[in-house]
Amino acid sequence: MAVWLFLGPSLIGFSLFYLIPFVLGFYESFTDGALGGRFVGINNYTDLLHSASFRKAAGNTMLFTAIGVPLLIGLSLTLAVLLNRPLFLRSWLRTSFMLPLVVPVASVVTVWQIFFDWNGTLNAWLNELGLARVDWMQSNWSMTIVVVMYIWKNIGYDMILLLAGLQSIPKDYYETASLEGAGRFHQFRHITLVYLTPTMFFVLLISIINSFKVFRETYLLAGDYPYDRLYMLQHYMNNMFFELDVQKLTAAATLMVVCIVVMTSGLLRAERKFREYTE
Amino acid sequence: MNNYQRLSGLALSVTFSVFAAVMLFPIGLTLVSSMMSEAEISQNYDLIGKMVDTANGGKDAFLNLKLLPDWLTFEQYAQVLILSPKFLSMFWNSAGLVLPIVIGQTLVGSLAAYAFAKLRFPGRDKLFFVYLMTMLMPFQVTLVPNYLVIDMLGLMNRSSAIVLPGIFGAFGVFMMRQFMAHIPYALTEAAKIDGAGQFTIFMRVILPLAKPGLAALAVLLFVDYWNMIEQPLIFLQDAVKQPLSLYLAQINQSARGVGFAASTLYMTPMVLLFLYAESYFVEGIQHSGIKG
Numbered sequence: 001m002a003v004w005l006f007l008g009p010s011l012i013g014f015s016l017f018y019l020i021p022f023v024l025g026f027y028e029s030f031t032d033g034a035l036g037g038r039f040v041g042i043n044n045y046t047d048l049l050h051s052a053s054f055r056k057a058a059g060n061t062m063l064f065t066a067i068g069v070p071l072l073i074g075l076s077l078t079l080a081v082l083l084n085r086p087l088f089l090r091s092w093l094r095t096s097f098m099l100p101l102v103v104p105v106a107s108v109v110t111v112w113q114i115f116f117d118w119n120g121t122l123n124a125w126l127n128e129l130g131l132a133r134v135d136w137m138q139s140n141w142s143m144t145i146v147v148v149m150y151i152w153k154n155i156g157y158d159m160i161l162l163l164a165g166l167q168s169i170p171k172d173y174y175e176t177a178s179l180e181g182a183g184r185f186h187q188f189r190h191i192t193l194v195y196l197t198p199t200m201f202f203v204l205l206i207s208i209i210n211s212f213k214v215f216r217e218t219y220l221l222a223g224d225y226p227y228d229r230l231y232m233l234q235h236y237m238n239n240m241f242f243e244l245d246v247q248k249l250t251a252a253a254t255l256m257v258v259c260i261v262v263m264t265s266g267l268l269r270a271e272r273k274f275r276e277y278t279e
Numbered sequence: 280m281n282n283y284q285r286l287s288g289l290a291l292s293v294t295f296s297v298f299a300a301v302m303l304f305p306i307g308l309t310l311v312s313s314m315m316s317e318a319e320i321s322q323n324y325d326l327i328g329k330m331v332d333t334a335n336g337g338k339d340a341f342l343n344l345k346l347l348p349d350w351l352t353f354e355q356y357a358q359v360l361i362l363s364p365k366f367l368s369m370f371w372n373s374a375g376l377v378l379p380i381v382i383g384q385t386l387v388g389s390l391a392a393y394a395f396a397k398l399r400f401p402g403r404d405k406l407f408f409v410y411l412m413t414m415l416m417p418f419q420v421t422l423v424p425n426y427l428v429i430d431m432l433g434l435m436n437r438s439s440a441i442v443l444p445g446i447f448g449a450f451g452v453f454m455m456r457q458f459m460a461h462i463p464y465a466l467t468e469a470a471k472i473d474g475a476g477q478f479t480i481f482m483r484v485i486l487p488l489a490k491p492g493l494a495a496l497a498v499l500l501f502v503d504y505w506n507m508i509e510q511p512l513i514f515l516q517d518a519v520k521q522p523l524s525l526y527l528a529q530i531n532q533s534a535r536g537v538g539f540a541a542s543t544l545y546m547t548p549m550v551l552l553f554l555y556a557e558s559y560f561v562e563g564i565q566h567s568g569i570k571g
Contacts, residue, residue, distance in 0.1 A: 010391035013447030021424030164565030
């Protein structure tokens with residue numbers, strides 16, 4: 001009884017705005033129109049997989065996640081390990097690393113333009129070094145730029161999470177290890193990384209969610225149709241929506257959901273295995 | 280501490296300070312540029328987005344990164360706040376969307392989180408997994424069916440088309456559950472023995488202990504929804520109702536100087552909120568991340 005009192009409000013709204021739309025979308029992906037269409041089996045999916053722009057968008061999204069997320073976690077981990085000790089100005093440093101997290105994307109778009117424009121500061125510096133200009137936003141560099149923005153925004157959040165993980169490792173593990181003659185690298189590999197793994201799962205999850213949010217940056221910087229390399233699944237789905245191509249959109253959405261579900265349940269299973277193994 | 284350690288600590292502090300300066304640079308540049316005159320802005324940044332013909336002597340044409348204004352002026356702010364009423368009305372639009380979402384999601388989320396963290400019922404973990412999944416999905420995934428539902432409810436082009444889904448977002452449930460899972464059962468059991476009902480336990484035991492979690496959640500939601508672009512783009516076609524995030528995208532292109540001032544005003548509430556609640560915020564995030 002008490003359960004419904006607590007869960008009820010959330011469950012009603014959640015079903016209405018998330019669960020039902022999700023099920024509807026899944027259903028629509030097998031029909032030939034919005035609600036009330038004819039059942040067409042997997043036709044929408046074969047169309048979708050033949051569409052060059054879908055394949056491009058899916059490839060770019062995967063590439064972005066595959067580069068951005070590990071890079072972000074690696075850098076945040078480095079930062080967290082180095083910052084996990086008494087240090088001059090430590091709390092100031094922490095504040096500065098976290099501040100980009102709360103700055104709205106739209107506020108700093110112009111600054112990114114100043115740097116990455118064809119006539120921008122970065123190219124001015126290249127020019128002074130006697131090098132040719134690079135069209136940052138209209139070449140394969142554009143993804144690198146978006147990765148930089150992603151890291152700029154999220155490094156503080158990941159660092160804070162990892163710092164908490166580091167501080168939860170009992171100090172005497174390290175003391176015992178150093179008494180037994182283990183070097184620093186050995187300690188890092190066999191103590192830090194092992195006991196940090198549960199936190200790492202969580203960081204990975206949060207970083208993936210946040211990697212989908214870079215759509216805002218790319219949208220504000222490059223609009224509906226950015227350079228090929230930046231054309232992500234979110235652009236594709238957004239554009240299909242405005243082109244009223246419900247079939248392709250719902251099929252693409254379903255595929256994306258399947259990927260995310262498979263990936264996450266794999267992660268959660270790995271985490272459970274890991275916990276059983278260490279306990 | 281020996282000399283070597285002291286020296287390496289100092290070197291690290293210096294390196295970190297440089298890195299911190301790089302991190303803060305985009306924010307600082309926006310702030311500084313907001314205090315330049317329109318003439319100074321266009322003189323330095325007029326070349327953004329223009330293809331210069333390099334063959335015709337435009338070879339060295341670059342925009343000029345200007346770190347300090349020639350003289351301080353607040354004319355851009357006057358322009359934004361007094362001369363164009365649009366900015367303020369959209370600022371309030373943003374506030375009117377974000378505040379109900381933050382309050383609503385924190386409330387609804389905490390209630391549900393308590394059920395997930397401290398009550399037992401069949402299918403609990405499976406249901407939580409479903410919440411977790413929807414939280415991971417980008418907004419575009421349920422675009423079409425969401426549109427249909429919003430349309431059926433007659434909410435299209437109203438702020439509730441954004442506020443209602445916001446209130447029931449899964450992130451609040453997820454984060455508060457993670458946080459509440461740390462609160463020892465001993466405390467809730469003790470209250471139960473004293474004869475307290477579930478609701479009393481929630482109000483008197485759980486909520487006071489969950490304060491850092493609530494603060495962290497409120498800040499994160501504030502930031503996320505203050506920043507939203509996708510939802511209003513689809514559900515609020517009426518320009519009068521749109522939030523600042525969309526307006527800013529336009530003004531940045533048309534009037535750059537005003538854009539800097541508007542950007543600064545736009546980020547100020549976020550930055551102040553963060554600096555004010557930082558310790559709570561950090562503690563809340565950290566508790567949500569490590570397993571108890």
